[in-house]
Amino acid sequence: MEGCILVCLLSVINLFLTYGVEYHTVTSKIGDIIGLKDVVVFGSEKREVLMYLGIPYAQAPKGELRFRRPVMKAPFSSAYNATFHRPACLQLQTESLGKLPEFSEDCLYLNIYAPGAVLKEANGKYAVMIGIHGGAFVQGFSDLYVGDVLSAVGEVVVVTINYRLSVYGFLDAGDENAAGNCAFWDQRLAMQWVHDNIAAFGGNPNLVTVFGQSAGAVSASLHAVYPPNKGLFKRVIAQSGVPTLGVTSTKRNNIGTLALALNCNHTEIKQIIKCLQNKRDTEIRGLFLNSPLFSLQFQPVVDGDFIKQTSISVLKTLSNPESEEAKLFSSLDFLSGVTDKDGIFMLKYFWASMLGISDGWTASDFPVDREKFEKKVVPLIAKQVYGTSSKVIEDAIIFQYTDWKNPESPYNRRDMLVDLSTDYAFLHPSLHLADIHAGYNSSAGTYFYIFSHRPYLDKVTPKWVKGANHGMEIPFVFAFSDRLKPFLSIPKETTVPADEFLLGKYIITKWTNFAKTGNPNEPVQLPIHWPEYKKGTRDYFLLNANLTSTSIKQRPEEIRMAFWDRLIFSLSHYVSKYSAVRQCKEKQCPSDKPRLKRFDMELTTAEDVLIALIIISIIILIVVVILITYILFARWHQN
Known part of the structure; x- marks a missing residue:
């Protein structure tokens, strides 16, 4: 869903021109690969870039390989032509693209962008950035993450990947032939391919950063807590996405929906899978190409392998530094952040x-x-x-996200819904994960940002939104690559204001610095120093077109975050305990806990009641203070 916003936002600006293209061949472990050599212009700078497009990292996931984990592609028997993009994975299609790419089940390809200086230097020098696209796991493709300017200006090797989406990436039968979460195994195989082969393209396999936005950030952060991934990458950048945004379901076996739709009415799972594998791709794609509801039924799920717990449970596991997940996560440098109005896209979709x-x-x-x-x-x-x-949690949320200056206004309530959507889905869980990472006794760095700038030519976001929509930082990360124009139908003469150019330069420099050293301030130094994130102060970089020393701030949305950190956390804890006690009473569970005889209740229950009364008293006190303030303000206004 957010992919359609991202696609439109990518269309806003052009920072460079493309010049004459030459061919170039690289010799790798898997054979000779023919790519392109080009020149890009960024501001007053001209930089050479090498591009290797549409390299297959896995066999086509068709026929018997449909719904199964990917299989590594064999070495090439002759020189491979990597001078043009290959098909994107089958997906939900929207009206937001200008020129649509070709779509196919044969889609497991990656693109490599390398600085032109690679030709003059030894292999394996440059830091590598593997980009995972967003799109709610139902849309998106690697061609939209054009890494030519990012690579040339940032002096890193950029890799962008396709992975299976929706039913093709997440069909789950609880069987090895359709075990679910294939999309993550696609991503992991691409990472393994990069680890094995990137040195031939100038990249250092021991200096890899995985980065992504939205669903791509969910993917990157899930890979960061999967212990067998140790050694595949060293750093992670998560832009508007953490595990809590992606995996909440423990429900397995969603194959019935597809089997029913395609008339695979067998009783045995293996027969159903075989039937589905024998269906023409046109039969399957017709079910979801234009149906968001059907597409969204197939999402990440707890599979007991790549994802062993729900997202909330994963965060609890990460809080234990002795867990295998925490040992991996604590060893990785971690940069994350959100846009200040990330939740706006949720209103529409x-x-x-x-x-x-x-x-x-x-x-x-x-x-x-x-x-x-x-x-x-x-x-x-x-x-x-x-x-x-529970009603107590719902009432607390309603209270916090009501504008008490004008509680009946449907437009004030709209603005509060934007804040609520941003807070619960993006800002709070992102800060929570950053808190965990910063709390480890580790040398790995933790950094956080909030992007709040609305690009000058953004025509997608409603005018009433004051801030940055979901995905609005992506064009700045990739420097508004001119190669997007065929997809986006934007005028060639589109330009960018000077302040946005400076913001783009800052972001490219900070992101690539982090990929090189784990510190966004080194080796290329800029006037504004980005401090490490600390759990107590929650330091962050406010990224917008007004970059000054005051862009470094602390404790974002402190009151709203305290609501989730403290009040909702406590309420959910006691609601959970109350539910367990009530269920136990219904089953007449025995108890050996001490009881408060006067009131015929367990001592711990009495403590819970007392704490609950205190919390309720605090809420009442807040209401009274707000009402008194409102009355005094009204009288002052009348006078």
Whole structure:
């Protein structure tokens, strides 16, 4: 879903021109590969770049390999032509692209971009950045992450990859022939391919950074906590995505949905899988190409292998420094962040239908009905975050995300819904993961940013949004590559304001510095020093077009984050304990805990009741203070 926003945002600016192209051949372990040599211009700089496009890292996942884990591609028997892009993986298609690429089941390819100086230097010198695209695991492709300028200007080797999406990437039958989460195994095989072969392209296999945005960031952070990945990469950049955004379901075996739709009415799982593997790809793709609901049924799931726990449980495991997951995560340098309005895309693609708004976020300016907000949206959010819901948690969320200056305004409620969506899905879980990483007794660095700039030519985000939409930092990371124009149908003469050019230069420099050293401040120094993130102070870099020494800040959205860190955490803890006690009473569970005889309750239950009363008293006190402030303000205004 967010992929369509990303695609449009990528269209906003052009920072360079493309010149004459030459051919170049590299000799690798897997054979000769013919690529392109080109020149890009970034500001006043001209840089050479080498491009190797559409290199297969796995066999085509078709026929018997459909729904199965990928198989490494064999070496080439003759020189391979890597001068043009290969097909993208089959996916949900939207109207947001200008020129659509070719789509195919045969899609497991990667692209490599290397600085031109590689030709004059020994192999294996440059830091490597592996980019994983976003798109809610239902859309996106590597060609949109054009790494030519990032590579040439940042002096790194950039690799972008395709991986299977939706039903092709996440069909789960609980069987080795369709074990689920194939998309992550595609990504991991691509990483292994890079580790084995990137030296021939000038990259250092021991200096690899995995980075991604949204679903790509979820993927990168999941790989960062999978112990067998040790040695495949050294650093991670997670842009608007952590495990809690991606995996909440323990439900296995989603094959029934597809089998029913394609009339594979067998009783044995192996027969069903065989039937589905024998179907023409046109039969399968017809089910989901234009159906978001069908596509979104196939998502990451706890499979007991790559993902052994739900996302919330993973965070608990990471808090134990002795766990294998924590040992890997603590050894990696970690840079993460969000946009200040990351949740805005959720209004159009998730909340609109629930709120009965048919025109997305355009003509109506998205007024949010109070009853639907309180009865539909909030309970769903509470359930997504904690696996269950309760009225006390829902009431607390409603209280926190109500604008008490004008609580009946549907537009104020809309703005609060943007903040709520940003906080619960992006900002709070990202800070939580950064807290965990910064808390390790490790030499690995932790860094955090918030991107708040809206590009000058952004025509996608509604005008009422004050801040940066989901994915809006991506064009700056990739320096608005001119090679996107065939996909985006934007005018060739499109230019960028000087302040946005400077912001792009800062981001490229900081990102590639981090890839090289684990420190965004070295080796290329810029006036603004980015401090390490500390759990107590939550230091971060506010990235926008007004870059000054005041861009370094602490404790983002402190009050709202305290709400999730403290109040909701405590409430969810006691709600969980209360539910367990209630279930136990229904089953007449015996108890040997001491009881408070006067009230005929267990001592721990009495303590819980007392704490709950204290919490309720605090909430009442806050309400009283707000009401008094409102009354005094009203009287002052009248006078």
